[in-house]
Amino acid sequence: MQKADLDWKNLTFGFHKTDCNIRYTWKDGAWSGGTLSEDQHIPIHIGATSLHYGQTCFEGLKVFEQKNGDVVVFRVEENAKRLIRSCEKIFMAPVPEQLFIDAVYKVVNANLKFVPPYGTGASLYVRPFVFGSGPQVGVKPADEYTFMIFVTPVGPYFRTGFKPVHLIVEEEYDRAAPNGIGDVKVGGNYAAGLRASFRAKEQGYTEVLYLDAKEKRYIDESGPANFFGITKDNRYITPQSDSILPSITNMSLVSLAEEMGLNPERRPIDVEEIFSLKEAGCCGTAAVITPVGSITYGERKVVYSKDGNAGPIATALYNKLTGIQLGDEPDTRDWIRVIQAGSP
Numbered sequence: 001m002q003k004a005d006l007d008w009k010n011l012t013f014g015f016h017k018t019d020c021n022i023r024y025t026w027k028d029g030a031w032s033g034g035t036l037s038e039d040q041h042i043p044i045h046i047g048a049t050s051l052h053y054g055q056t057c058f059e060g061l062k063v064f065e066q067k068n069g070d071v072v073v074f075r076v077e078e079n080a081k082r083l084i085r086s087c088e089k090i091f092m093a094p095v096p097e098q099l100f101i102d103a104v105y106k107v108v109n110a111n112l113k114f115v116p117p118y119g120t121g122a123s124l125y126v127r128p129f130v131f132g133s134g135p136q137v138g139v140k141p142a143d144e145y146t147f148m149i150f151v152t153p154v155g156p157y158f159r160t161g162f163k164p165v166h167l168i169v170e171e172e173y174d175r176a177a178p179n180g181i182g183d184v185k186v187g188g189n190y191a192a193g194l195r196a197s198f199r200a201k202e203q204g205y206t207e208v209l210y211l212d213a214k215e216k217r218y219i220d221e222s223g224p225a226n227f228f229g230i231t232k233d234n235r236y237i238t239p240q241s242d243s244i245l246p247s248i249t250n251m252s253l254v255s256l257a258e259e260m261g262l263n264p265e266r267r268p269i270d271v272e273e274i275f276s277l278k279e280a281g282c283c284g285t286a287a288v289i290t291p292v293g294s295i296t297y298g299e300r301k302v303v304y305s306k307d308g309n310a311g312p313i314a315t316a317l318y319n320k321l322t323g324i325q326l327g328d329e330p331d332t333r334d335w336i337r338v339i340q341a342g343s344p
């Protein structure tokens, strides 16, 4: 396969045009067949519920080229299931699991030349999304939905790569309410976090760390990523909360931590516990693991990385997970699906 002429090693986490996207419409109770389109724009009704009432949700997953040339996707069924939960929570027509998986395969196959070569550190980011495309003026669910996927080759999420980032505990703004929509991947959660995130960056931090909205005591998650810590006695701990997004990366790290003897615990984590951790990290598809170098909480600050490098456990988890994704480690957990076999 002739690859696109791109500077693979210097890709940013941004939008790069590919050949096409795929689109489906839901009307009168059924999804249409998928259409590949070169158009990067969507004609949309001015009354669409996504524009006015926030009926919109998305997914994010990655496709990799392995050493033998296989083009693979990581845990695609989990993304399909989570998209269904997101759709249902904000009253949209869910995309059936098999339709989702077929759509991912079709759009990746149509853009194979944009799958970054093995060894470049880049991957093909797959962005499925669903939105209310039918109009309503009163507050009601739409009678038409659109499901689309675009793909774009991406480099690392944080330009600094696998280097510790600096978080600040957000004490003013909340990202999500306890019985709200923080546990699904819907657009509004991100809008709610933009201002806090911008302010943190202005103050020299990489991202915020949210606390639970009710008590302001337990750790929820970072803006676009789950949080985990490594205790001094080598346990992997990660927050249990109704208002955080169940990260597939985190779920995978919990399995790996189990196998590595890190006795993972998913439970409410009092923010005071940050002062007794020996390592901390953020995790999500985009960044995989982002080691946390320091956390500022009010007047106090805890520093995990004094030399500007990631800790040994975060590094081991990162190597293990990316090793499985790239085929350098055996896929003993059935997480990998081959979209296109490499030619020998």
Ligand SMILES: *Cc1c(COP(=O)(O)O)cnc(C)c1O
Residues within 6 Å of the ligand: 060, 185, 221, 223, 224, 225, 226, 245, 246, 247, 248, 249, 250, 283, 284, 285, 286
């Ligand atoms: C997508 C997302 C994550 C990461 O989930 P993954 O499945 O690991 O990519 C974490 N937090 C929020 C708020 C998210 O939207």
